[in-house]
Amino acid sequence: MSKKMSRNIFITVCISPAIILFTLFMVVPTFEVFRMSLYNWGGLSNTKEFVGLDNFKILWNDMNFIQSFQNSILLIVLVAIITLVLAVFFAAILTKEKIVGTNFFRIVFYIPNILSIVVIAGIFSAVYDPKSGLLNSVFDVLSIDGLKQMWLGNHDIVIYSVAGALVWQAIGYYMVMYMSSMASIPASYYEAASLEGAGKLKQFTSITLPLIWNNIRTTLTFYIISTINLSFLLVKAMTGGGPDGSTEVFLSYMYAQAYGNSTYGYGMAIGVVVFTFSFVLAAIVSRITKRDVLEY
């Protein structure tokens, strides 16, 4: 057997299983999402009928979809901004300030990220419970009854309750990411700045922030994609989209249509719109946050 031949056999044996599994269980289903969105398929009939873009036309006038769209946008914006600010703040503190127990705080802040989203849903059901919940009983102890709420029962605030759980879940993860890029900034920069008389805030805005800007830009894409995904997983486990669809998000509506309602074609059309939307949004955000990269 020639050397070249045995090399080729080796390469084929090594990569074929991975390529086959990846194609079968990820690439084909992804194409199926796009293909099925053009069919009227599902319900009880189980007949497939090609309808072109009809599903998308129905979608355009579907008020439930519009509501899930609004909820998703609100969640993406809220979660991204609040998580970003808090994660950068805590990362800066833990890398720059000399505090006892830095390691302890880092370990604790990361805990929510290792919990199953179902457990997080359970925890927040307990936190938000109107009678015996943590949050309302804290307000009870402090005797400020005005702040007590039906956190998961009130149309107007339930979406903020969901956002709170998502932020709680995300802070630690992003904090660790920012910490690692902050740690690589040379200490001499800060020494020079403080000799020049720059305060902590000035140091933060003119050294830390510009030097981790690229990292922040990358995470903005993460925020968009992961909020769309995690809001679905959390809402499905915690509120089921209710009350009255006030926490319905992109993918929970897709899942309800495709799996719950068995209108596969329509569900997949929602999937296509969400998929496209998330990419376009990520591209726009990445475009408008583009700055000249600072080298150090």
Added chain:
Amino acid sequence: MNKSKGMRTETLFKIFIVVALIGLAISILIPVAWVFLASIKENKEFYSNPWALPEGFYFQNFIEAFQEAQMGSYLLNSVIVTALALVFLLVVALPAAYVLSRFKFTGSRFLNSFVKAGLFINVSYIAVPIFLMLLGWDSGIRTLLDEGLFLNNRVVLALIYASTALPFTIFLLSSYFETLPSDFEEAAGIDGAGYFRTMFSVMLPMAAPSITIVILFNFLLFWNEYILALTLMPGDHKTLPVGLLNLLAAERAAVNYGPMYAGMVIVMLPTLILYIIVQKRLTQGMTVGGVKG
């Protein structure tokens, strides 16, 4: 004068950040501890002061969760699926990552980008198409076997878990293999080792640190996953998170808090224990590296 004012804002700032740090730590630790405490409370205790400590160790909650809510058999399913998926993943991803990162051949660049594109595919989008695909295979095989094979199958679920984790895992392992110098392979080649031998006895052992990270990360992913398990396992072989989902729903209907909290503890305890062990090992590894200089 000026200096003392500077000192004062400095102190205030210090107090502010300590309060902020402790505040966030409390907001994470209290709810988690609350779940652990609630899991050993008797049902009537849930109607009194929610801040009261448990009156005793009410183990009945766990027995109820394990038996009536079937969390025991779900635990077994989760262990089987997670372990199998990790084995499948390593067996498939390691050789692929090694070849894709260190061999140039026709189409190698395309295959690299092809796999990397998978990083953008999210499981939540493709859960239903995978379900329909398995459903189709099942109805095909039913004409031969009289029963379905692919849905409600723990091995198939593990295989799908492994497949969906492939892009990230190959990406991670490839970036490690790329950093290794080619001297090792050349030396092994001179000693007369073939390609397979070189891979198994020289290259893969060197990737041990990356393999550990891959196992840890994917263990958490597989153990906690629920949307694929929910969609593809409508029958008896549910995994823990899906079982917990049912407990959460049941708790909303009929008020029986205890077993629900017990279920949450059963799901999160393994991940918490693992996390604590890993943290220790990470800090130890850092000190060893420091001594070596």
